[in-house]
Amino acid sequence: MLYEAYQAHSDLMAPVKAFARLALEALNGPYPALNENVLVRNFSAAYEMIDRAGLTHVRPPFGFKTAAVGNEIANVTEVAALKTPFATLLHFKKDISAQQPRVLVVAPLSGHFATLLRSTVQTLLQDHDVYITDWHNARDVSLADGPFGFDDYVAHVIQFLEHMGPGSHVVAVCQPCVQVLAAAAIMGEDDNPAAPASMTLMAGPIDTRISPTKVNELAKEKPMSWFEKNLIARVPLRYKGAGRRVYPGFVQLSAFMAMNMDRHVKAHVDLFHNLAGGDKEKATHTKAFYDEYFAVLDLSAEFYLETVQWVFQEHQLPLGMMKFRGRKVDPKAIRHTALLTVEGERDDICAVGQTMAAHDLAANLKPFRKKHHLQAGVGHYGVFSGKKWEGQVYPILRNMVLQND
Structure with a gap:
């Protein structure tokens, strides 16, 4: 049920993220002068944070030209x-x-x-x-x-x-x-x-x-039966690997983040303020890091x-x-x-x-x-x-x- 629960949550978030994306496009659309307004910038930053929430499961490009x-x-x-x-x-x-x-x-x-x-x-x-x-x-x-x-x-x-x-x-x-x-x-x-x-x-x-x-x-304190029972899931039917037993990437990422949760929370708070404050350089750097960090594989x-x-x-x-x-x-x-x-x-x-x-x-x-x-x-x-x-x-x-x- 582990993977099914994760997938259900992702499916529920999809329309929320889609709405946030449309709202963001509207705010950044034909009237760029709106972004001079502090309230609009805060809404824009909030919508972008919602749109960015969640993980991806496709390899990002290396991008070397x-x-x-x-x-x-x-x-x-x-x-x-x-x-x-x-x-x-x-x-x-x-x-x-x-x-x-x-x-x-x-x-x-x-x-x-x-x-x-x-x-x-x-x-x-x-x-x-x-x-x-x-x-x-x-x-x-x-x-x-x-x-x-x-x-x-x-x-x-x-x-x-x-x-x-x-x-x-x-x-x-x-x-x-x-x-x-x-x-x-x-x-x-x-x-x-x-x-x-x-x-x-x-x-x-x-x-x-x-x-x-x-x-x-942490790897030694539990028996192997615990790892198999609690961390292994089957790939849902919608994917090519349906039925394959995997250690999901979202579980590994959760473990990594738990080790330094305060740092990740602070990074996202800072990202919001940088987006709202118009500091594009700092925001771009943070977004690039988390675009990579939140791309996971099983x-x-x-x-x-x-x-x-x-x-x-x-x-x-x-x-x-x-x-x-x-x-x-x-x-x-x-x-x-x-x-x-x-x-x-x-x-x-x-x-x-x-x-x-x-x-x-x-x-x-x-x-x-x-x-x-x-x-x-x-x-x-x-x-x-x-x-x-x-x-x-x-x-x-x-x-x-x-x-x-």
Whole structure:
């Protein structure tokens, strides 16, 4: 009933939002002088806030048309290099003749679309030929396409790297650090020629026994039966994935917002005042953030439940218990893929030390192929977005790629 209740609420809100949209258009219509009136501006701001209320379930556009490459501006075209029912290997193809290192950005599958990493990709585009794992919304994937679990995620990483070819590099952000390390281990053991030349793991839960955060503790305090009973729902009949068991994106978003509810409430109060006061720059910045934040996707139940159990409850990778389709995952098999780990000093989602644990697991990797960077003064998102990412973290990542290309 979880999804049905959410859908019923969305349906009830639809006419309310439609009315607000019409009222907003009327106020901003043929008489722009009306907006000089304080009362009209307040009504206009209120109608816009109502129209914006609610979530979307379609990936926003990345919006890259150009990218700065040296002193030139290159045109960027999005190309679907490979597509499966659950993901697209999206290539940001630039119209330049020079060859740049190929980099696969592995986006988290945790309730948001890959566009959450827009600023990460934008920075990487300066010096790299960038691809990304563009995960599909599970509610739009037919039951006929089968399940999608933890092993399928790892298999996608391997398949995408094989498609990109030998010499590619991989950058994992947050949750997929575990799957990427597992993929590199399997590819190393198989002497797969497409094994990545370098692997950057950013703020990921390799070993959550180290300095457990509130998020880690929440994942451990309930039995798996609780997660399955209370957080898993079936996709309603109106969607292509009707009947598929999913962890709804709106549930994940609610959990994220609950962690910092005061901040989100203040942001929306400020947005109202900025709209009413005519501060378009501040309002545009806030709206852009929440347009992205409120775009959610559903995760397949298999992937979500296996991730909670294998990564956060059983710590299978650091304890040497993890298997990929029946094969033991042994990070010691990584001998040629250089490793960079990045953590944020103030990260309250993935604590300091949890990502760095990858170095101990990849015990057979020569010391000169390993590097760790602790970024001072940033939380979780500051590791891969913002000024310190661009000015301090990114140069280290770029050098790691260049040294191993």
